Amino acid sequence: MYRLLSSIFLLVTLGVALPEMGLAQTKKTFDKKEKGRTVQTPYISQSEYHSISVRDSLTSSKSTSRNSVIFQDLLSVSSLDEVARLLGQPEDIDRNVFPDGKRFIATLHYEGMMLKYIQRKEGRVRLNTMELRSPRWSISVGGTVLRSGMGVEQLSPQVQASIDSDTFLGEKSVDGVGTIRIASPEKTSKKGQQTTKDRAQLTIHVNRETSTVKVVRFHRIV
Numbered sequence: 001m002y003r004l005l006s007s008i009f010l011l012v013t014l015g016v017a018l019p020e021m022g023l024a025q026t027k028k029t030f031d032k033k034e035k036g037r038t039v040q041t042p043y044i045s046q047s048e049y050h051s052i053s054v055r056d057s058l059t060s061s062k063s064t065s066r067n068s069v070i071f072q073d074l075l076s077v078s079s080l081d082e083v084a085r086l087l088g089q090p091e092d093i094d095r096n097v098f099p100d101g102k103r104f105i106a107t108l109h110y111e112g113m114m115l116k117y118i119q120r121k122e123g124r125v126r127l128n129t130m131e132l133r134s135p136r137w138s139i140s141v142g143g144t145v146l147r148s149g150m151g152v153e154q155l156s157p158q159v160q161a162s163i164d165s166d167t168f169l170g171e172k173s174v175d176g177v178g179t180i181r182i183a184s185p186e187k188t189s190k191k192g193q194q195t196t197k198d199r200a201q202l203t204i205h206v207n208r209e210t211s212t213v214k215v216v217r218f219h220r221i222v
Helices: 002-013 046-050 071-075 080-087 157-161
Strands: 029-034 037-044 053-056 068-070 092-097 104-110 113-119 125-132 137-141 144-147 176-182 201-207 212-219
Touching: 037 157, 053 071, 068 071, 071 080, 071 125, 080 104, 080 113, 125 137, 137 212, 144 212, 157 176
Parallel strands: 037 176
Antiparallel strands: 029 037, 053 068, 053 137, 092 104, 104 113, 113 125, 125 212, 137 144, 176 201, 201 212
């Protein structure tokens, strides 16, 4: 034990960084103009974006749905039937059809998770929003995990610093939101990292009184 403590003391003294435990999500940031001021905005790379996975902690070995799904599979489905094959049948589907009869907005409700898909005129469905509201569901980004119920202190300092009071969900249990942008596949400009054209982003909605994450949300413009 004495040798171990001595070794740790020596590493710290020499300025060698020890691995941080329990910090979830990105430490990368770029400068962004917001409300007339420059803020440090956390982001993840395209490779991290493409490797995101969604996990259901309650999926049994007898279930026809998968325990873990690559998020890009949910983004690239061509029908709601494909979503059901990936995640299992939803508990309920709310479908609002546009007057032209070709477009619709479908909200799929699972226990603790919601997905909203929009079908465009060409017939393709696209994921618009996903919300995780239960510890049952989690997403993994770059080897770290985000889920409802986790402590705010488990977020990286950069994500914690991005938490703002403008939560936009309109729920009493939520009084802050942190944002993680998705980097564009295009080259970085001189002014900073560019985000995707569909403005895809992850938002972490928190209760600052209890210091817990209440909702993990993905959203993009479709």
